[in-house]
Amino acid sequence: MSKPVIEIGISTFLEATIDPETGKKMSHAKRLQHAMEEMILADQVGLDVYGIGEHHRQDYASSAPAIILAAAAATTKHIRLTSAVTVLSSADPVRVYQDYATLDGLSGGRAEIMAGRGSFIESFPLFGYSLEHYDELYEEHLQLLLKIRESEKVSWQGKHRPSIDNLGVYPRAVQEPLPVWIASGGSPESVIRAGQLGLPLALAIIGGMPERFAPLVKLYKEAGIQAGHDPNKLLVATHSHGFLADSDEVAQQLFFPPTQAQMNVIGRERGWPPYTYESFEAACSLRGALYVGGPEYVAEKIILLHKNLGINRFFLHINVGTMPHQDVLRAIELLGTKVAPIVRKALQ
Numbered sequence: 484m485s486k487p488v489i490e491i492g493i494s495t496f497l498e499a500t501i502d503p504e505t506g507k508k509m510s511h512a513k514r515l516q517h518a519m520e521e522m523i524l525a526d527q528v529g530l531d532v533y534g535i536g537e538h539h540r541q542d543y544a545s546s547a548p549a550i551i552l553a554a555a556a557a558t559t560k561h562i563r564l565t566s567a568v569t570v571l572s573s574a575d576p577v578r579v580y581q582d583y584a585t586l587d588g589l590s591g592g593r594a595e596i597m598a599g600r601g602s603f604i605e606s607f608p609l610f611g612y613s614l615e616h617y618d619e620l621y622e623e624h625l626q627l628l629l630k631i632r633e634s635e636k637v638s639w640q641g642k643h644r645p646s647i648d649n650l651g652v653y654p655r656a657v658q659e660p661l662p663v664w665i666a667s668g669g670s671p672e673s674v675i676r677a678g679q680l681g682l683p684l685a686l687a688i689i690g691g692m693p694e695r696f697a698p699l700v701k702l703y704k705e706a707g708i709q710a711g712h713d714p715n716k717l718l719v720a721t722h723s724h725g726f727l728a729d730s731d732e733v734a735q736q737l738f739f740p741p742t743q744a745q746m747n748v749i750g751r752e753r754g755w756p757p758y759t760y761e762s763f764e765a766a767c768s769l770r771g772a773l774y775v776g777g778p779e780y781v782a783e784k785i786i787l788l789h790k791n792l793g794i795n796r797f798f799l800h801i802n803v804g805t806m807p808h809q810d811v812l813r814a815i816e817l818l819g820t821k822v823a824p825i826v827r828k829a830l831q
Contacts, residue, residue: 492530493532497514567798572606599665619642723772725775738803778822
């Protein structure tokens with residue numbers, strides 16, 4: 484089966500937040516159980532990839548993405564299973580490789596790693612890392628992870644992690660090399676790094692106009708070509724918040740309250756102004772960063788994104804705050820059965 488022009492999938496942080504409608508909070512166990520159903524459905528409706536972002540907060544149930552994805556490996560057949568992201572700065576690269584090589588074996592070669600810094604810092608004190616070494620840790624751990632995936636036996640010496648002297652790292656992945664994407668919030672330094680390394684790039688586009696990321700995509704491709712990499716292998720993915728229902732109006736009505744609630748929680752931590760319906764409505768417009776609406780409208784926005792950025796993969800982040808499980812399943816169903824066929828036909 485040939486690879487589609489654009490891969491379409493789901494990303495999630497496994498939100499276990501307070502439901503603004505009921506005032507009740509979902510348990511982590513229940514959210515994990517819901518995730519199993521979501522991944523099975525995503526596979527059944529023909530989506531290409533499902534990603535789970537690592538977080539270490541009370542309002543998310545996603546501190547161990549590899550374990551969650553491994554649970555789905557036995558009950559899915561085709562969908563690729565990836566972190567979105569692995570917080571590599573505060574993770575041991577040896578263990579990261581082992582976890583995802585194990586997932587790769589269990590899934591028959593469907594595992595991927597999306598390596599990034601993450602948007603939260605809870606993992607640093609939790610695992611005993613200093614934020615003073617924020618950039619150094621990422622650089623060092625990324626170098627080691629790439630070295631491990633290239634060679635069964637590893638010799639390595641760095642500043643922040645004990646050295647390794649010609650030791651084997653097992654199990655080995657089915658895919659050689661195990662796919663590693665670089666996740667970026669949009670800094671020029673990170674996209675240049677990805678290009679120079681010849682690694683695929685995943686951009687988080689959660690605000691503003693997605694078209695404004697076009698110069699970063701160009702910068703990434705130029706860096707990759709200058710470093711001697713095949714331009715056909717310089718792949719770009721985007722990750723954006725959104726939601727689907729049978730009509731634009733219903734999708735917005737369902738998605739706004741939990742999104743507002745969670746954005747205000749994060750906003751209070753980061754000093755953002757309150758999240759308003761006017762901001763939400765603007766982001767839902769054709770050139771905005773939210774992909775919220777009925778299938779035809781969301782498909783139109785993805786096609787426009789592809790036109791502006793030339794992306795190879797699109798992640799719809801479902802959901803930002805806690806939503807009824809049946810509504811989430813319906814959104815996944817619509818993405819796979821309605822949106823993906825429209826987009827693929829238009830881009831043939």
